[in-house]
Amino acid sequence: MTHRFIRLSAGLAAALAVSPALAQNAANYPSHPISLFVAFPAGGPPDLVARIIAPAIGEALGGASVVVENRAGAGGIVGISDVARATPDGYTLLLADLSSVVDPFVFKNPGYDPKTSFEWIAPVGRSYMTMLVNPASPARTVADFVAMAKAKPGDLKFGASGVGSPPWLGGLAFMQATGTDLLLVPYRGIALAVNDLIADRISTAWMSYAPAAGQLKAGVLRVIGVFGKERLPQLPDVPTFREVGLDMGAADEGNWLGIAAPKGTPPDVLAKLNAAVNKALHDPATHERLTAADYEHTEGGTPAELKAMVDESVVYWGGLFAKAGVKPE
Numbered sequence: 420m421t422h423r424f425i426r427l428s429a430g431l432a433a434a435l436a437v438s439p440a441l442a443q444n445a446a447n448y449p450s451h452p453i454s455l456f457v458a459f460p461a462g463g464p465p466d467l468v469a470r471i472i473a474p475a476i477g478e479a480l481g482g483a484s485v486v487v488e489n490r491a492g493a494g495g496i497v498g499i500s501d502v503a504r505a506t507p508d509g510y511t512l513l514l515a516d517l518s519s520v521v522d523p524f525v526f527k528n529p530g531y532d533p534k535t536s537f538e539w540i541a542p543v544g545r546s547y548m549t550m551l552v553n554p555a556s557p558a559r560t561v562a563d564f565v566a567m568a569k570a571k572p573g574d575l576k577f578g579a580s581g582v583g584s585p586p587w588l589g590g591l592a593f594m595q596a597t598g599t600d601l602l603l604v605p606y607r608g609i610a611l612a613v614n615d616l617i618a619d620r621i622s623t624a625w626m627s628y629a630p631a632a633g634q635l636k637a638g639v640l641r642v643i644g645v646f647g648k649e650r651l652p653q654l655p656d657v658p659t660f661r662e663v664g665l666d667m668g669a670a671d672e673g674n675w676l677g678i679a680a681p682k683g684t685p686p687d688v689l690a691k692l693n694a695a696v697n698k699a700l701h702d703p704a705t706h707e708r709l710t711a712a713d714y715e716h717t718e719g720g721t722p723a724e725l726k727a728m729v730d731e732s733v734v735y736w737g738g739l740f741a742k743a744g745v746k747p748e
Contacts, residue, residue, distance in 0.1 A: 445687035452484040458498030475699035500530030507681040509688035520732040524740040525583040527747040537679040539725040541696040544714035545673035547647040568599035575622040578612025589625030592670035629713035669735035
């Protein structure tokens with residue numbers, strides 16, 4: 420009991436030693452520019468969303484400056500771990516996405532733990548992937564494709580931008596739900612996979628609607644199924660996987676985006692940030708731009724709601740990676 424008391428006392432003393440500074444920070448927050456980290460290069464979907472919401476969050480914080488910083492590398496690990504190690508004062512934030520959860524299952528020693536390294540502030544939105552085929556494909560439906568895949572295990576090819584990327588996760592979830600075996604063809608970017616799908620060199624690819632919209636309208640690609648609990652507004656005639664009897668688990672929650680801060684960020688700062696993010700997302704102009712960028716459910720929410728999404732994703736994807744025999748490298 421004595422040793423336990425000493426340890427608790429030491430911890431309390433340390434907390435008291437920093438609490439005045441944290442309290443002052445919270446009372447004056449924000450007093451200088453905030454950095455919103457995106458763990459991917461400029462131009463991609465997360466970067467686009469960050470640049471839509473950053474000024475709106477700043478405005479909701481009374482005219483603060485929120486600067487988007489791209490910290491790309493190692494599938495997102497560089498930027499994500501940088502935020503995890505940052506000073507927990509509310510001035511370094513992360514636009515987190517599904518990679519924040521799956522990277523530790525792909526890479527050894529990522530430098531963070533999605534369940535313990537962050538304070539989860541608010542959900543931002545979700546995008547849902549579509550299953551694309553060449554118009555000449557004999558697979559007119561998901562059931563057709565499953566039958567083809569089961570007739571020739573390992574023969575049908577799907578393109579993805581590397582292990583752990585959303586298109587790869589779509590393929591993994593599909594194979595696990597259908598009991599099929601598809602051959603991964605890795606590409607440097609999903610656009611290259613789409614080019615090969617149009618050329619009929621691969622059998623399918625998974626990606627969100629917006630990047631493929633032009634090819635779909637031109638008739639050089641066709642959608643046979645979509646993730647999500649309801650049909651996409653842009654594709655009202657395309658059934659969800661759930662409608663055709665497939666259980667996609669947490670994959671049906673889509674590729675979510677949310678705002679996170681380093682663990683230990685003061686509660687008052689977190690509360691101000693949650694209120695600001697929600698106010699930003701309810702701005703009509705911001706909402707319209709996010710919808711145009713292919714993101715749904717952009718109404719925001721509570722820290723608990725975002726944390727629940729993170730926890731569910733950890734359980735689901737961790738289980739799928741284990742079943743697929745994928746180990747961190």
